[in-house]
Amino acid sequence: MKSFKIFVVEDDPFFGESLKYHLKLNPDFEVFLFKTGKECLDNLFQNPGIICLDFGLPDTTGDVLLKKIQQINNKIPIIIISGQEEIEVAVDFLKSGAKDYIVKNTHTKELLWNSIIKIRENLSLIEEVEELKEKLEQKFSFENTILGQSDAIKVVFNKINKSLSTNINVSINGETGTGKEIAAKAIHYNSDRRNKPFVALNMAAIPKELVESEFFGHEKGAFTGADQRSAGKFEQADGGTIFLDEIAELDLNLQSKLLRVLQEREVTRLGGKSVIKFNARLITATHKDLKEEVRKGTFREDLYYRITGLPIELPPLRERGHDILLLAKHFCDLFTKENKLKNITISKEAKEKLLKYKFPGNIRELKSIIDLACVMCENNEISVDDLTFESINAADFFLSEDKTLKEFTAEIILYYLKKNNEDVLKTARQLDIGKSTIYNLIQSSQTKK
């Protein structure tokens, strides 16, 4: 473990040395003893983890020194050690930002020890949170999350970029699995709000009766089962972003409540009286056509206009061309890395099959197809047979290809011919067509070869 620097600023040499001796019993602690405020300030460049300040020093007082230290570096936790027992003095120090106030008596050493341990634990938690935040930011930078080079996805990148510098509401539309949630996170983690919360709520996933308390929070006893006060999602998202997924599923009654909250930018907890202001960017998403929902009367027109802001349309995977292969390779690499497998490649035929498929479940579906293919494949190569398209039946897949009727007919005839061991008569009977049609087809497909 890294050593932890502690400054003890104490003019009484005996008391100072005894604190230093006691703290040094912890091998992680590196203790520096200073007799004046000036010595302490001159050594701040050493960046101590904590400073323990005596209240009365020969050249200054604890409160003055506290302020000076804070002006230079307000991140260093400060503990005041003082002979004064008055509560008001302690309260004043704590209000000014001191982390603890310890009275000089026979227990000072133990109290100081415990206080330092506690503050240090807190500091490492804060450091851990900062590190995680940083990782999250890296995770959500565009390059690492929303993969794609197609023109269709570039339009999305452009819109996301445009949304970053303002607080405009964003409404994302796209089929299931097209990446609506990661787009919302990309906006949050690349905007100025990145250090504040990203709060997501899926309208389709919460029971209708609970939506209101999830939105606005509740006071203790507001309804049966509300045994604790709880902050609503809007309150929790203050300073950050609130992401309302599947917004079209919101009940009409709640739509009008949501509209009011968005207009006023304030909420009142259920069972509460005080009004709580919030400042959060709103991002909504749906796979439905909201305009159509407005026409049908299932979505309020005024709410529609309030939330639309900057609309972002996420294209279905089938419209992203070779992004399919780029994503397939990405998921392949991810799977092999997570499962510590050797590198797996995708055969040319398998790539062609992927490019032809329509992916109704979009990127989420592609990921599960590739995961399964990685498990099923032999010799570290995904072949056509390793690709299982579960979500639609064979006929749908067949029909999803862009072909003329003549080409479809030819394919059906050749399929049955092969199945019937090239028996033309049997095939003609089965399909109720003339033998000559089959012979002509065989001839033209041979000349094509």
Ligand SMILES: Nc1ncnc2c1ncn2[C@@H]1O[C@H](COP(=O)(O)OP(=O)(O)OP(=O)(O)O)[C@@H](O)[C@H]1O
């Ligand atoms: N362009 C992309 N690059 C890499 N991964 C992606 C991309 N788009 C989506 N994904 C991944 O696909 C999965 C589905 O994405 P996401 O949950 O954001 O979709 P969604 O549109 O919100 O889905 P739903 O409508 O079902 O809620 C996630 O695992 C996500 O990380």
